[in-house]
Every structure is written in C-alpha cells, then in structure tokens.
Amino acid sequence: xAVAMAPRVLPLPxxxxxxxxxxLNPFVHPGRLSAGDKLRTVLQGIILLPLRAxxxxxxxxLAWLSASIATFCQPGRGFLxxxxxxxxxxxxxxxxxxxxxxxxxxxxxxxxxxxASLSEAPIFVAAPHSSFFDAIICALTGMPSxxxxxxxxxxxxxxxxxxxLQPVAVSRQDPDSRKNTVAEITRRxxxxxxxxxxxIFPEGTCTNRTCLITFKQGAFVPRVPVQPVLLRYPNKLDxxxxxxxxxxxxxxxxxxxxxxxxxxxxxxxxxxxPTEEEKNDPVLFANRVRQTMANALNVPITDHTFEDCRLxxxxxxxxxxxEAGLVEFTKxxxxxxxxxxxxxxxLDTFAAIASASKGGRIGIEEFAEYxxxxxxxxxxxxxxxxDRNGDGTIDFREYVIGLSILCNSANTEETIRMAFKxxxxxxxxxxxxxxxxxxxxxxxxxxxxxxxxLFKEIDADETGKLSYEEFKNFALKHPEYASLxxxxxxxxxxxxxMFEEHDTEPFKGKHSPVRSSALVSEATPLARNKVCPEGSExxxxxxxxxxxx
Numbered sequence: 001x002a003v004a005m006a007p008r009v010l011p012l013p014x015x016x017x018x019x020x021x022x023x024l025n026p027f028v029h030p031g032r033l034s035a036g037d038k039l040r041t042v043l044q045g046i047i048l049l050p051l052r053a054x055x056x057x058x059x060x061x062l063a064w065l066s067a068s069i070a071t072f073c074q075p076g077r078g079f080l081x082x083x084x085x086x087x088x089x090x091x092x093x094x095x096x097x098x099x100x101x102x103x104x105x106x107x108x109x110x111x112x113x114x115x116a117s118l119s120e121a122p123i124f125v126a127a128p129h130s131s132f133f134d135a136i137i138c139a140l141t142g143m144p145s146x147x148x149x150x151x152x153x154x155x156x157x158x159x160x161x162x163x164x165l166q167p168v169a170v171s172r173q174d175p176d177s178r179k180n181t182v183a184e185i186t187r188r189x190x191x192x193x194x195x196x197x198x199x200i201f202p203e204g205t206c207t208n209r210t211c212l213i214t215f216k217q218g219a220f221v222p223r224v225p226v227q228p229v230l231l232r233y234p235n236k237l238d239x240x241x242x243x244x245x246x247x248x249x250x251x252x253x254x255x256x257x258x259x260x261x262x263x264x265x266x267x268x269x270x271x272x273x274p275t276e277e278e279k280n281d282p283v284l285f286a287n288r289v290r291q292t293m294a295n296a297l298n299v300p301i302t303d304h305t306f307e308d309c310r311l312x313x314x315x316x317x318x319x320x321x322x323e324a325g326l327v328e329f330t331k332x333x334x335x336x337x338x339x340x341x342x343x344x345x346x347l348d349t350f351a352a353i354a355s356a357s358k359g360g361r362i363g364i365e366e367f368a369e370y371x372x373x374x375x376x377x378x379x380x381x382x383x384x385x386x387d388r389n390g391d392g393t394i395d396f397r398e399y400v401i402g403l404s405i406l407c408n409s410a411n412t413e414e415t416i417r418m419a420f421k422x423x424x425x426x427x428x429x430x431x432x433x434x435x436x437x438x439x440x441x442x443x444x445x446x447x448x449x450x451x452x453x454l455f456k457e458i459d460a461d462e463t464g465k466l467s468y469e470e471f472k473n474f475a476l477k478h479p480e481y482a483s484l485x486x487x488x489x490x491x492x493x494x495x496x497x498m499f500e501e502h503d504t505e506p507f508k509g510k511h512s513p514v515r516s517s518a519l520v521s522e523a524t525p526l527a528r529n530k531v532c533p534e535g536s537e538x539x540x541x542x543x544x545x546x547x548x549x
Contacts, residue, residue, distance in 0.1 A: 021302040025323045026207040027309055029246030031238050033255075045258030048106070052257045055104045059097055064157045066093045067164035081195045082166060090164050091142050098139035106261045107136070113268030115141055118197050121227040121271045122189040125219050127293055128209045129201035131240040132249070133256070133264070134231055137199060138165070140266060141229075144197040145188065147181065147218070168198070182218045189222035202286065205306045206242050209233070212294045213304040214330040215286040223279040225271050228293045232265040244309050245322055269296060303331035307340050314344060315360070315396070318351035324360035327397045336404040343400060350399050361393035371478075372454045373440075403479055416475045420468050430465040 033041065070082065070089045082090065102109060116124075124144065126137050138144065143165055150169040153159045168184045171177040188195040202215035209231075219226060233240050239255040240262065241247075247255070256262055272292065278285035294301045307329040315325030325347060332338060353370045354362050364383050368375045386394045386402035394402070423431040423439050436458075437451045458466055458474045 021211075021304065021328055022300040023211040023302055025245075025326055026211050026213055026302065026304055027205075027244040027312060027326075028323065029208050029238070029241045029243045031241075031246075033237075037237055041255060041258045044260060045254070048260070049254065049257050052104055052106070056101055059101045059104065060157055060161075063094055063097045063101075063161050066090075066097070067161045071160070071164050081191075082164075087196070094161070094164065095139045095143050098136070098143075102133075102136055102139070102264075105257060106259055107133070108261050108263050109136060109140075110263070110265045111140060111268075112265065113270075115268055116225075116227040116271050118193055121225045122197055123185075123219050123222070123224060123226045124197060124199045124229050125202050125215070125226050125289060125293075126199060126229040126231060127201065127203055127212055127215075127290070128207055128231060128297070128299075129203045130206050130209045130231070130233070131242045131252070133240050134201070136264060137229055137231075137266060141197065141199060144199045145195065146199045147185070147201070150177075166196075178218075182221050185218050186222040189224045202290075205309055206244075207304075208241055208243050208246075209299070211300045211302045211304075212290050212297070213302055215290045216305075217282040217286055220274075220278075220282040220285040220289070223274055223282075223285075225273045226289060227271045228269040228289055228296075230265075230267040230269065230293060230296055232267070232297075234263050234265060244312060267296070269293070303328040305330045307333075310340070311343065311347060314347055315351070318347065320351050320354065320360040320396075324350075324354075324396050327400055332397075332400060336401070338400070338404065346400055346403060347396060350396050357393075359393075361395050362399065363393055367394070372457070374449060413472075416472050417468075419475070420471050423466075423471075430467055431471065432465055436466065 066089060070086045074082070074086070081087070124137065124141060126134065138146065145165055146162075146167045147170060148162060148167040150171040152162055153167070153169060155162070168181055168188070170181050174180075185198060185200070188198060198219075200219040202219050203213050204216045205213075207213055237259070239247075239252060239259060242249065242252055269292065272289050274285050278288065290301055304326065308326050311325035311327065311329070312322045313325070316322040327343065329340070329343070332343070333340070350362070353366050354360055357363055357366050362370075364375055364380065367383050367386075368379055371379070373379055383394070384390075386398055388398045388401065420431070421427075423435055425435050425438070433452065433455045436455050437449070440451050440454075441447050441449045455466075456462075458470055460470050460473070461467075
C-alpha cells in the first residue's frame with residue numbers, strides 16, 4: 001500500500017491574456033494567382049505593362065527634377081524646414097505628379113472624410129500598412145514629412161524625391177535610432193507650424209491587413225492631436241500586399257501594372273485629441289487610437305510587432321517554419337520581462353529540440369529525448385504545463401511562456417541550492433551517480449531508470465562527482481529540469497505531511513501507526529538530509545514554486 005502524491009488538476013488555469021492571437025500570422029500573403037488569373041495578367045500586360053512603365057519613368061524623372069530644384073543649395077540640409085517657393089513647389093508639383101502616377105498605374109482612388117489642417121492635427125497615423133502603394137496618402141495630404149528607413153534615402157532617383165519631403169530617418173541597426181527618431185518627431189510636432197505635418201505608419205512594418213498589430217509610440221509621445229487614416233484595397237485579385245512571406249517588390253509592381261484597374265480607398269477619421277490621461281501615457285494613447293481604427297476597419301488587434309518579423313526570419317534560418325518564430329513579442333516581453341536577445345537564444349534551443357519533428361513543434365517524444373529521460377507520468381505532467389492549448393505539442397510561443405513562468409521562476413539560486421542539498425544525501429558537498437540516480441528514479445517513479453548519460457553530461461570535469469557549480473551551471477542552462485526538482489520536493493513535503501498525519505491520528509483498524517509510517521517509507525524512500533531532515537515539521541500545505549500563470 002503506497003501513499004501517492006495528491007493529483008494535480010490539469011490543465012492548469014490559464015490567463016486569457018496569454019491565449020493565442022486571433023490572427024496567427026499577419027506577415028504572410030498566401031494568395032497565389034490561379035491559372036486563369038495568370039493568363040489574364042499576361043494578356044493584359046502585353047499592352048498595359050510597356051505603356052505604363054514608359055509613362056511612370058517619365059513621371060519619376062520629372063519628380064526627381066522638381067525635387068532636385070527644390071532642394072538645390074538647401075539651407076540647413078534637412079535640419080531646417082523648407083520654406084517659401086521650395087515648400088510650395090514640393091506641395092504642388094510633387095503632389096500632382098504623384099496623383100498622375102497612380103492614375104497611370106490604373107489606381108481608382110476613393111477618398112472619404114476630411115483632411116485635417118496642420119493646426120488641427122500635426123500628425124497623421126495611417127494603418128494598416130500593407131504595401132509601398134500606401135504612399136498615395138502623401139499626395140492626398142499635401143506631401144507631409146514621413147518616417148522612413150535611412151537606407152531608402154540612398155536609393156537612386158527615389159532617394160532624392162524622398163529627401164525633398166525632409167523625412168525622419170530611422171536606422172534599425174543604430175541602438176539610439178529609436179530614441180532620436182521620437183525626439184525629432186516631437187520637435188517637429190511642437191514647432192507651432194514651422195515644419196509640415198508628419199505621416200507615420202505606426203505599425204512599423206507591412207502586414208496582410210487581417211488585423212492591426214502593435215502601434216509604435218513615436219506618433220503619440222508628442223502628446224498632440226493625431227488624425228487616423230485608414231487604407232483599404234477592395235480588389236478581387238490582391239496584387240498589392242507586400243509582406244515578409246509572399247510576392248517580392250518586383251513581382252507586385254509587374255502584376256499591378258498588368259491589371260486594368262486597382263481599387264484603393266483612403267478614409268480620414270475624425271481627429272483624435274488626447275485626454276490628460278493619454279498625454280501622460282503614450283501606450284494608452286496609441287492603444288485607443290488603434291482600437292478606434294480597428295473598429296472602423298472591423299478587424300481584430302494583436303500584439304505582434306517588428307521583433308516578431310526578426311524572430312520569424314531567424315526561425316526560417318534554423319530550418320523551422322517561419323511562422324514558428326511568432327510569439328506576439330509586445331505582450332510576451334511586457335508580461336514576462338523578456339528581451340529580444342533572450343527570446344532569440346531560446347529559439348535556438350527550441351530549434352534543436354524540434355529539428356526531428358515536422359511542423360516546428362515539440363512532441364512528448366522529442367521533449368523526453370531532449371531531457372534524456374523516459375516518458376513517465378511526471379514528465380507527461382511537465383509536458384502538459386508547457387502545452388497550453390492541450391493539442392499534444394509545444395510550439396515556440398508555448399515554450400517561451402513555459403520557460404518563463406514554470407521553470408525560470410523556479411530556477412532561482414535558492415531552488416537550485418535546495419535541489420543540490422536534496423541530491424547530496426551524505427552531505428559531503430558533492431553528488432555521486434548513485435545519489436543522483438536515487439532521487440531522479442524516485443522523482444520519476446522509475447526505479448530501474450539508467451541516468452548515467454545525463455549524469456555524465458552534468459559532470460563537466462569527469463570526476464564521477466558533481467560539485468555545486470557543475471550542478472548550478474547545468475540547471476541554469478537547462479531550466480526545464482527546474483520543474484522536475486520542485487516536483488520531487490513537493491512529493492517529499494506531501495509524504496511527510498501524510499506521515500505526520502498518520503502519526504497523530506488515533507489508532508484505527510488492524511495496522512498500527514508505526515506500520516503505516518513504515519509503508520510510507522517503503523513506498524518511496526525519502527532523502528533524510530538538510531532539505532527534508534528526520535522529524536521535520538514543515539508545513540504539509542507548502543506549494544510548488546511553479547506559478548499558475
């Protein structure tokens with residue numbers, strides 16, 4: 001007769017905020033042309049493509065010439081706003097040429113709402129950002145300054161046109177670029193009309209328009225009114241969506257030029273004037289504007305961001321499906337206090353575990369193989385703690401959440417030291433393979449388990465004994481074992497509680513209290529050391545270090 005550990009209720013309670021997003025991958029454009037669409041595109045393109053390409057080339061050259069004249073001998077070289085005839089030339093000539101270019105390309109542009117003046121709203125925020133064709137907003141708003149990647153300024157012809165708009169340049173490689181960009185946006189927005197309005201795509205990257213991802217705070221830090229601008233492309237054949245997975249820039253240009261027409265709707269919503277609460281909290285300001293825009297578009301919001309794109313690319317480089325790297329970085333980093341580099345390191349480990357499986361997910365077999373342990377009830381319990389949706393696999397998002405909530409929280413110095421003392425039965429400051437095997441076998445309920453391979457991996461100096469430093473280094477590098485350690489510590493505490501309960505109960509039945517305690521001892525031998533000494537009065541209601549997230 002053995003006294004078993006009280007069963008846990010699985011799955012554990014889950015925070016709804018950690019549930020998977022409504023749109024799993026907003027950075028993919030899976031649509032492909034059918035055979036009929038391809039034939040139609042080719043036939044139309046025979047006539048339309050060369051004619052439109054010639055016209056657009058001429059318009060670009062005229063725009064380049066106008067931009068060159070407007071910025072010739074420009075005072076301040078971007079640090080001072082263009083004034084007088086220079087600004088009027090940009091506003092009228094470039095605006096007209098841009099409208100003409102879109103007309104030549106076959107765009108039928110429908111505008112709703114009223115464009116706010118500079119005094120009403122110094123900043124336009126446009127979403128969803130899904131294509132380079134979104135630049136039509138510039139022509140409709142009088143060629144405002146924009147926030148653009150620094151690399152775009154060096155592009156032939158287009159770079160000169162872009163510089164004439166006096167953009168706020170962003171370098172994703174410069175660690176101070178984000179801070180400098182926000183400071184420059186704030187300076188211009190508060191210039192009391194000296195600088196033109198600023199057009200910002202707050203999502204910071206292109207999506208497939210199925211949702212609105214996290215808005216960057218740059219447009220909302222200045223604490224000035226903003227005008228939300230919506231973009232829609234209500235076309236049966238989508239040839240404009242430019243995402244991280246899908247058609248290339250050249251392919252989209254050619255396919256769009258081969259269409260007879262392409263519909264585009266631009267809607268200017270009422271100006272959003274920030275409340276005092278929003279002025280003091282740019283995140284709240286951004287989220288409320290995003291929600292307003294999402295409601296008008298009738299699409300959900302998610303917490304994806306550009307950092308998810310970087311993880312997605314890294315996943316592809318690690319031979320995982322690219323979407324495996326998507327974790328909703330904004331939410332994960334905020335709630336779990338994680339940095340991008342740390343999540344990127346976890347992706348390497350996840351890829352090493354999932355390399356043998358298909359679909360970029362970890363099954364119970366891969367999980368057990370990685371831990372160098374057989375599949376047992378305890379291991380299944382640990383696996384279920386990671387498997388948040390109960391589908392029998394662990395994706396990268398679940399892996400990151402699991403490590404942070406279940407393991408890293410338990411993998412503290414105190415827990416590691418307690419676990420070491422638990423293994424060190426003779427209290428000589430080292431752990432022998434026999435001591436190590438005794439605890440692991442008890443924790444997993446597998447008395448015949450061979451742990452020699454795992455022991456040798458921890459035994460870095462190959463002395464046949466584990467020092468505290470070796471044990472600690474291994475625990476920190478493999479936080480998955482933290483839950484196994486705390487599970488066994490819970491087991492000891494529970495059984496001690498049962499032991500004391502039997503000891504204090506009045507005599508009932510044929511067996512004496514002494515016999516009952518002996519049965520407990522025989523069922524699972526308890527390590528009598530500093531962690532759980534003989535006669536310990538530790539509270540039997542102690543709970544695990546694992547958190548119910």
